[in-house]
Amino acid sequence: MKLTLKIWRQKNSTANGHFENYQVVADEHMSFLEMLDVLNQQLIEKKQDPVAFEHDCREGICGACSMVINGRPHGQQKGTTACQLHMRAFKSGDTITIEPFRASSFPVIKDLAVDRSSLDTIMQAGGYISVNTGQAPDGNAIPVDSEDSSSAFDAATCIGCGACVAACPNGSAMLYTSAKINHLNKLPQGKVEHNKRVQNMIKVMDKEGFGKCSNVGACEVECPKEISTDNIAALNRYYLSSVFAGND
Amino acid sequence: MDLKSNIPEGPLADKWKNYRGSMNLVAPNNKRRLDIIVVGTGLAGASAAATLGELGYNVKAFTFHDSPRRAHSIAAQGGINAAKNYQNDGDSVHRLFYDTIKGGDYRSREANVHRLAEVSTEIIDQAVAQGVPFAREYGGLLANRSFGGVQVSRTFYARGQTGQQLLIGAYSALSRQIAKGQVKMYNRHEMLDLVTIDGKARGIITRNLLTGKLERHAAHCVVLATGGYGNVFYLSTNAMGCNVSAAWRAVKKGALFANPCYTQIHPTCIPVSGEYQSKLTLMSESLRNDGRVWVPKTVEDAEAIRKGEKRAEDLAEEDRDYYLERRYPAFGNLVPRDVASRAAKVASDENKGVVKTGLGVYLDFAAAIERYGKSEAFSKGIDNPSAEKIRELGEQVVEAKYGNLFQMYEKITGENPYKTAMKIYPAVHYTMGGLWVDYNLQTNIPGLFALGEANFSDHGANRLGASALMQGLADGYFVIPYTVGTFLADEIRTPKISADSPEFMAAEKETRERLEGLLAIKGNQSVESFHRRLGKLMWEYCGMSRNAEGLKKGRELMRELKEEFYKDVYIPGTMEEFNPELEKATRVADFLELGDLFALDALERKESCGGHFREEYTENGEAKRNDEDFTYVSAWEWDDDNPKVHKEQLEFENVELKTRSYK
Ligand SMILES: Cc1cc2nc3c(=O)[nH]c(=O)nc-3n(C[C@H](O)[C@H](O)[C@H](O)COP(=O)(O)OP(=O)(O)OC[C@H]3O[C@@H](n4cnc5c(N)ncnc54)[C@H](O)[C@@H]3O)c2cc1C
Ligand code: SF4
Ligand code: FES
16 A cells, blocks of 8 residues: 655754655555554665654553554554554555644654653652552452452553643643552552542642643543543542642 | 572572571661662562662662653563462462473572562562552452463463553552652663673663763662563564663673573464564463364365465364364363474474465364353353354353453454454564573672573573563562672672773773764664564574574574674664664664574574474474483573583472473
8 A cells, every 4th residue: 555654753852843745655464653664664775864753562552652643642543552553544545644742741852752751750749559568468468349449450551651641632641640540549558648649649740741631531532541531530539538638 | 610509508498588587688777878770670670679779779770761661561461470379279389389390391490480489479469569450359359360381270460461560560669769769760771881890790881862872870789670582583572672782781791691592482473464564462372271273184275275265264174173182182272382382383384374474373262152152041041042142142251251352463463353263373472591690680790680581590491471470570579679688788888889980981982982883884774674684584593493404504694694784784863862773773783692692502402491492302293301411501601703601500309300291
């Protein structure tokens, strides 16, 4: 299949970016990133600068790949990361637009690669249970209701890709943060630090320059792990009750 | 060189306990004065850095990833073993120890493996306390499943993403220490050299991947947890960034590399679909519990299938060869990984492969769907269910068990595995070899430790499923925090190590010149194209089955390829910027040398054991070990022209060496 790629090129975080067009011949069994590999091989053979993009596992779990394909973070396929997208979802003659995740808290490094370290900073504000190695009781000492465990799990499937931020017109990280918080707050082990965690993580999220959540819902639509906005609703409740608890 | 394994005295089951109770300790006020560098923040590195930070050491942790959460460990699917015996099915520390020794084909150290089995139970406790959402029974207690090659249910799991959940646990513990200032985290920093002073490891040279700047980092000791080297084959189930460079740089400074040829080839991966293929995807081993592996009996049928004229469903039962069930009636489709992989190769070599390239066999769920469907219909009280009804009910059961895997398969191949048989083929998955370490996980360079997949320690010639996560976390949470003290207890009077000493300056200069040298080649071929070619040589000559002639030829061709690389590679861009091609280039340069050593090791090991299968050493087509001459670890000292082997004899005092048989 013959494709035209319209790709955002930006030399570094301070340079101005622009779109450039490329032609590439792909196979329908290729993954989207393999199609970009073909393009880069072509560019290198011509001694031109290959397109920088992030990737690692190429199976939808590490959260490294991050690009907006035809206007949508990770492309149009539901519940799918860019690396899992395959070219059979496109047809010969298509023009595909590829851009980086755009958000003020994700500065562009080069081309399609952006800096998402602000997501780590949110984790450091409380995305953990304070237990030193060796202090743990027996694993079966605290039974966990299988439903609680399962809903904690649903939140814990977040791969930290940041597509929710890129999808949000406000650049909010509420879906990510609420997923991180719900994972721990739904479990008995995580309850003790509950209020402190909610307050601290939200504070840091604001400090890192992420926007406010105004319930647009685009995050859930674009999230490759289909994390539900119910997490945000639950977080809002936690936040209010943590404020009333006066635990700051 | 005398290889000292430093195994403590005493009966096997008491060694670790007694040793831990009597080893030199570092007092808390002294820990504050000691600096530790941890390179790698996957399961092994993140757990180590977090725990060392909790203990009060000053830790600097490094990863080339943009976040610890992206390490390759994140991709592990199936589970983690532990001798909890929660199922009351007769599991014990001893049984886990024994299974691991046997699974490793009697090529690992008894004392290390026993310790691994002992601390396995603590890992589960720790992970649960951190909030890892392991699967649970309705009553709220932890659930288990069984995994290849063992007779008990000791595998803990978190849906199909045990690796991600365990890594999030370790990453959160690490995040807590970063917030406290106990660990300083350096994301997007790649270690490019090891610095030794007076024979001791004292620091590293890194490149900041965002700015390209070279940096010198000093500490009292260095811990490497930098993962495995399966990507020397180019195509593997490893993440694209996995590489051997940190370990290889240590080798260049005198560290020994043990058993490089021990590679695990996983039997159930999605086959290669074309020349553009960049990586391979694992389909969990658990599928072999219900899937039946087969190829057509005749080459004609196989050809028709490859041409697209026939499909799996078109072949009658009697035209199919369920070769695992035929060759290994006792274990059938559940033979260990290495056996299943070689059998698939034999079928493909006989020209019976079922994908275009010829390299693929069927993994068929039709029989399971029918069996489950019938039993569901019966239990639901449906009389005379139609064939469709049976199928529908059966598919539901299969979906509940393997839904996410089936979905992943369909995303990648575009085929619906409920309706037509899956196609699979073996792929490189895990490397048992790695830096040689003693019982303390210290390499032969004092002050240099290696953890996780980066060391060679516990899996012998073959790793059991769900044991890599266990080993990485055992090393990081429960072994290194103690054993690092055996080195550091003598260092409490050593002042802060300066990163401005001549040794550091020389190492930085050398690294700069190496990078500049690569950039200056300005040849005509991409780094990727060299990596692909290296991978093909590795697969052809050092893959699932090996012979002396091929290994010699492979070595020769790899040396030629290395020469060509240094003459004709083209790396765009400069050193002082974000430059992924340059990152790849240094990694491929190291892989080219490792490949050579790999082939040499395989050549010298004149026996078949575990993942290492030599065509010359077989009995009735099965692998034949040679315990008399080869019960040792090959620890290689690198030299461009003539690498030298040092042998660590393995003593078995507690288990009897037996031939593995699955017939
Ligand atoms: C698809 C798949 C499924 C698997 N499933 C299972 C399973 O179910 N059960 C099981 O037990 N095992 C499984 N394994 C194996 C297991 O996941 C790995 O062996 C294990 O996670 C390795 O952990 P590690 O911490 O040693 O290394 P890694 O997780 O590979 O981490 C390496 C770290 O080192 C860093 N690094 C490397 N080089 C450098 C450098 N030069 N400078 C700076 N940083 C560097 C990386 O950034 C990373 O942080 C699976 C493996 C694969 C491929
Ligand atoms: S919530 Fe979804 S979109 Fe946001 S980081 Fe997590 S996985 Fe990505
Ligand atoms: S590359 Fe890992 S999720 Fe896409």
